[in-house]
Amino acid sequence: MIEKFEYYFPLKKTTKKIHVYLPNDYLDSEERYPVMYMYDGHNLFNDQDATYGTSWGLEDFLEQYDKPMMIVGIECSHNGNERLDEYCPYSIETSFFGAMNGYGDELMDWVVHELKPFIDENYRTYPFREATAIGGSSMGGLMAFYSVVAYNHYFSKAACLSPSISLCMNQLKEEWTRHTISPDTRVYFSFGEREIAGRESALDDVGYFNDCLVAIGGTSYIHIQKNGGHNEMTWRQQDQLFMDVLWK
Numbered sequence: 001m002i003e004k005f006e007y008y009f010p011l012k013k014t015t016k017k018i019h020v021y022l023p024n025d026y027l028d029s030e031e032r033y034p035v036m037y038m039y040d041g042h043n044l045f046n047d048q049d050a051t052y053g054t055s056w057g058l059e060d061f062l063e064q065y066d067k068p069m070m071i072v073g074i075e076c077s078h079n080g081n082e083r084l085d086e087y088c089p090y091s092i093e094t095s096f097f098g099a100m101n102g103y104g105d106e107l108m109d110w111v112v113h114e115l116k117p118f119i120d121e122n123y124r125t126y127p128f129r130e131a132t133a134i135g136g137s138s139m140g141g142l143m144a145f146y147s148v149v150a151y152n153h154y155f156s157k158a159a160c161l162s163p164s165i166s167l168c169m170n171q172l173k174e175e176w177t178r179h180t181i182s183p184d185t186r187v188y189f190s191f192g193e194r195e196i197a198g199r200e201s202a203l204d205d206v207g208y209f210n211d212c213l214v215a216i217g218g219t220s221y222i223h224i225q226k227n228g229g230h231n232e233m234t235w236r237q238q239d240q241l242f243m244d245v246l247w248k
Contacts, residue, residue, distance in 0.1 A: 001026065002045055002059060007115060011106050012077070018115070019073035020123070021045060021059060032124045034069045034131035034247070037111065037155075039087060039140030041073020043232055054232045061239040067247050072119055074111070076140075087139035089146045090171045100167075104143050105150070112154045130184065133246055135159030137235050142167065145209070148187060149175055157186045157246040161235045162195060166205045176212055183217030188242040192228025221245045 001022045006015035019041040023033060042049045045059040058071060076083040081097075088102030120127040134155045136144040141163030148158035149172070165172060189206045196202055206222060213220040223241060228234035 007118065009110060011103065011110065017041065017075040019045060019049075019071075019075065020119075021062060021071040021073070022123075023068040023070070024063065025068070026124070030124070031068070032126050034067075034133070035072060035119065035125050035127075036069060036133040036135055036157075036159075036246075037072045037074065037116070038134070038159075039074055039076065039136035039143055041075040044071065044073045050232060052232065054236070056232055056236045056239060058239060061243075065240075065243060067243070069247070070119075070123060070125060072115070074115070084139060087136075087143045088168065089143065089150070089175075090168050092168050092171070094167055097167075104146065108143070108147050108151060111147075112151055116154070129154055129156045129182075131156075133157035133159070135161075135242070137161040137163075137232075138230065139164050141165075145187065145189075146172065146175065148185060149179055149181065152179055152181050152185060156182065156184055159188045159242045159246060160206075161188075161190050161238060161242070162192065162230050163189060163206070165209070166202050169205050169208075172209070176209070181213070181216050181218060185213065185216075185218040186220075186246050187213055187218070188221050188223070188245045190223040190225060190238055190242070192225045192230060192234045194228060195230040195234075196224070219245075 003020045007018050009016045044056050047055050077086050085101050088100050089104035090102045092100050132155050134144045134147045141160040142165055144158045145160045148155045210220040225234050
């Protein structure tokens, strides 16, 4: 079951559409559930809402998955290229996108101090970090990794599919040094085989943080999706794998 509502985002004086997946038995029980917060909420559950007509298919997947959970999908800004700034935690200069006035840090401050308390107060969640994950793809994958580092006391798990980590490696390396990362942290990284052809540096960058996680006793998993690209169909094919890595 998917519930949708608008929630006020004061930084931009607008609302954001929130997509909440509830397990089938939610209305017929008193159970509490772990929660996974995810970016690009409109692309997660069904093809009708997805930007390019193909979703991650997470509603169908979770109907048969053996670990009931809630997913809170946060829809991105659809104003021009604002998603790039919204899903970047730093203001940076890039060769491909040019100047990016990132406000992802302020977005995440809103998520953990306003949206998450609202979800915990209005739904039957397990609110503690061990039962709370974050996930996303592309720029959302970058944000998922940033979030599990900078807000590790809120999130214990992150799914980072096709993450745009290379855009701000220096800033992320510095970010890592500023936080104490719990050794129970679990991170799933992935790329499509076709999307990294000739871009081995992206794997090197993910490998750097893989080593950082292993060094502090955390869990890191790197997956290359055979014949995969940079698209929802490729990410959809990984639903079972990234969920198992994070929650098993």
